[in-house]
Amino acid sequence: MPMEKLVGAVLVLAAAALAAGGCGGGGDEPPVVVRMVTPAGPPPTPTLPPGVSPTPLVAPELVLSTMEVYQAGAVLVSVTGDVAGGQVSFLGRKFPLIRGSQSQFTFVPVATDDPPGQHLLTVDVRLPNGTRGTLEATITVLPAEWTVDYLEFSPEQSAELLDPAVVAAELELLRDIYVKVTPQKLWNGPWLLPVQGALTARFGEQRSVNGAPPSGHHGGTDIGAEEGTPVVATNSGTVVLARELKVRGNMVVIDHGGGLYSGYAHLSSIAVAEGDRVEAGQVIGAVGNTGLSTGAHLHWEMAAYGVLLDALRFTDGSNGF
Ligand SMILES: [Zn+2]
The missing domain is CATH 2.70.70.10 (Glucose Permease (Domain IIA))
Structure with a gap:
């Protein structure tokens, strides 16, 4: 069951008000479904007693404040749905997901000397039942001009x-x-x-x-x-x-x-x-x-x-x- 739930997870691009439960700004444009994601590895064997059906999970969704970020900019990364925890990886750095009121989130920074171009952002998520999976998106780092x-x-x-x-x-x-x-x-x-x-x-x-x-x-x-x-x-x-x-x-x-x-x-x-x-x-x-x-x-x-x-x-x- 958890496998299907994760396969159904989608990446949604939305304004930050949605992303972190009220971080201000935007919110006028409807969320855009960007791509499907796949789970990493097989789910663990269910340990529920016989006859007990698992509580339905709300599939995790990856919500990004932007898909294009300038050098020295930041992306607000949120994961909604039933998620126990997780970690975001981008440009060789790792960031823990932090529990907010409506989602788990983190700010992902881009340094002045990070290379422009397309880079994969991955989120390793842990569901309440122990299942692990990966959400991912490609982020474009745009070059900033320095004076x-x-x-x-x-x-x-x-x-x-x-x-x-x-x-x-x-x-x-x-x-x-x-x-x-x-x-x-x-x-x-x-x-x-x-x-x-x-x-x-x-x-x-x-x-x-x-x-x-x-x-x-x-x-x-x-x-x-x-x-x-x-x-x-x-x-x-x-x-x-x-x-x-x-x-x-x-x-x-x-x-x-x-x-x-x-x-x-x-x-x-x-x-x-x-x-x-x-x-x-x-x-x-x-x-x-x-x-x-x-x-x-x-x-x-x-x-x-x-x-x-x-x-x-x-x-x-x-x-x-
Ligand atoms: Zn100064």
Whole structure:
């Protein structure tokens, strides 16, 4: 019986409101059945007592926020139906399914240097009766175009703040936070811009410092605004970092659950403490020029499973949620 149920499973492309029980955005277009899927391996021998018929299962369905995702974008992957658990694999990374109100879900990140083209996404699912199966879909990774930012720092700034050991230690501190996975949906509804202002440096921008060849990728989105302008949480979650750092200055990091984090750097002041629960739109600090910064602006980071993502794709709809 479980075999037939899994064979009948279909992949459905739908907006995120359907995907994770209210992640905001879209929802106008009807779900599109994309392809049939097949189970992996034979089902186990039923262990039900004689005469007892198994409870009918609702066949698992794979629901994706988008089939085409840009480098530094993310796909919201959901599995609906009777599923006990599972794991998503994409581009050599693995992500656990997390139980939501109407489905099990995870955010699947695409890194800046992941190769464009078609890649197979697989979901190994476990049904309540122990049966295992695989749902799969082909995702197209689209190339993002990176701009170049030419920066000048004074010798004093360069000596103190561009010390590789200082930069590395801060990256390690943040990476240790960003790789933790809280198995709960802490975000709710659409993702908000933390501050209104001019976009002064895009995510992924390559940097040339003091005339050196462009290298690396800017790990956040810079929004220019007057010092003291309130900065709000892009979504609800738990504050896991609220302190002064060398490079990013005063910084707040919010855990949104499901491996997803937002970070807010160069703040002039911090209005929350580590451990606080915050709601979307709640003021968490103010725009500033602290740390390695050449003017008042917000440096806004988003990360899923330790992979830094383009924050604007959470607000412009290009991730499909
Ligand atoms: Zn920045």
